[in-house]
Amino acid sequence: MPRHADPTLPARRRAQILEAARACFQARGFRETTVEEICAEARVSPGALYRYFDAKADIIAAIALDARAEAEAAFQELEAGDALVDALAEMARAYFAAFEGAEAAFLTDIWAEAVRDPGLARAMARRDEAARAQLAAAIARAARAGAVYPALSPEDAAETLLAALEGFARRRGLHAAHGEAARLYRSLALHVLKPKR
Amino acid sequence: MPRHADPTLPARRRAQILEAARACFQARGFRETTVEEICAEARVSPGALYRYFDAKADIIAAIALDARAEAEAAFQELEAGDALVDALAEMARAYFAAFEGAEAAFLTDIWAEAVRDPGLARAMARRDEAARAQLAAAIARAARAGAVYPALSPEDAAETLLAALEGFARRRGLHAAHGEAARLYRSLALHVLKPKR
DNA sequence: ACCTGAACACCGTTCAAGT
DNA sequence: ACCTGAACACCGTTCAAGT
Helix, strand or coil: CCCCCCCCHHHHHHHHHHHHHHHHHHHHCCCCCCHHHHHHHHCCCHHHHHHHCCCHHHHHHHHHHHHHHHHHHHHHCCCCCCCHHHHHHHHHHHHHHHCCCHHHHHHHHHHHHHHHCHHHHHHHHHHHHHHHHHHHHHHHHHHHCCCECCCCCHHHHHHHHHHHHHHHHHHHHHCHHHCCHHHHHHHHHHHHHCECC | CCCCCCCCHHHHHHHHHHHHHHHHHHHHCCCCCCHHHHHHHHCCCHHHHHHHCCCHHHHHHHHHHHHHHHHHHHHHCCCCCCCHHHHHHHHHHHHHHHCCCHHHHHHHHHHHHHHHCHHHHHHHHHHHHHHHHHHHHHHHHHHHCCCECCCCCHHHHHHHHHHHHHHHHHHHHHCHHHCCHHHHHHHHHHHHHCECC
């Protein structure tokens, strides 16, 4: 019998619960899935789940922050050259694809939670600012290279592009039929960034 | 004792419940307010409330559709001349103001509900298409008058401007400090619409 | 025809008890 | 130290009974 517990256990349990929750949310959405269902999927008792998360909302918060971290990494790799607009368009395509169908609910659920939960809002705002700074830096680099002539300051252009990205993502869920969102996003980027050709 | 009930009663009761619900949602948000609280505010019993609405979600749906109808009317009055960009900017300012603070939760709550409730989604999509058509028509009028030279087709420009409008509105809730959303929105409209001066 | 309010079903969370 | 699962509190919804 060990004097100290396995120090990797907590992290493993958290991951196990998050994985189960992700599967449930994807299948049925945040509101629709029950803590009991997450427990069944993760094969733990409710008591165990509440040892690792203070509330059901904390689970979706953790998943949301993971997703933001990925987006941040993607922004960091943006090229400085002519390809900026195309890279942005590709990123938008990936973003829209990631929030297709059942995942669209996930996006709006997180937004709705963030408005209510100041802790989640702060955490998301921090991530968001990082992502926006990355994007602004990429725009500034491209501008210095003479590849684009942004209509706005790099910071303002970045904020505008992010706002439009999220707006298109949400509206895609509303009327998928008109979902040429990726094409429209490219046009928007083109006219806000004005590349040299 | 009347043979037939007052025919205006149902409409009055509905309005009475909606008004009470609006007050509660504004104060505490959709999730946080209880049907019991709405009943107390409206001075009806739960049984009476469920006579006029099938579910709590139906109440927020009714309020959402009212709000959309107002937006639609605003779009219809857009001028054809040079003032289009300024009119859009003013509308954006009003939109952002309407969804300030507690109301931001309302916006995201409705979005989250719409993703889950196909009926609400359809109803909102219908309203949205009407609003977008109005905006596209205003852009086309301004273009014919030579006041603007849209970078995209009027329809695409309208969709882009709506997506950005909603995106900015949502992000304003996230980091109100950076909320120069109205100014940014004006710049965006400017570069998508390219007015003649 | 319209309403009341007690009762029901369900679900997030806790906690005494176990190992 | 970590877990179980029964119990609790709460809230959306229903329905038998009233007028």
